[in-house]
Amino acid sequence: MPLSMVKPGEAATIRKIGGKETARRFLESLGFVSGGSVTVVSHMGGNIIVTIRDSRVAIGSDMTSKIIV
Numbered sequence: 001m002p003l004s005m006v007k008p009g010e011a012a013t014i015r016k017i018g019g020k021e022t023a024r025r026f027l028e029s030l031g032f033v034s035g036g037s038v039t040v041v042s043h044m045g046g047n048i049i050v051t052i053r054d055s056r057v058a059i060g061s062d063m064t065s066k067i068i069v
Helices: 021-030
Strands: 011-013 037-044 047-052 055-060
Touching: 021 055
Parallel strands: none
Antiparallel strands: 011 037, 037 047, 047 055
């Protein structure tokens, strides 16, 4: 399922990063890699705030649909 469907407070393991090469590289630079752990903090107006690698990152719904957990 896409990361956008994970409820706040839940942790998930990233299975696959989809999209074009530039989008995948951007997400990898933020720490979104296959096998990595991500915790959803909150959903705010279409954006999702997640904790990944001890950092909080806000990403838009277009990007969260490319992250399969």
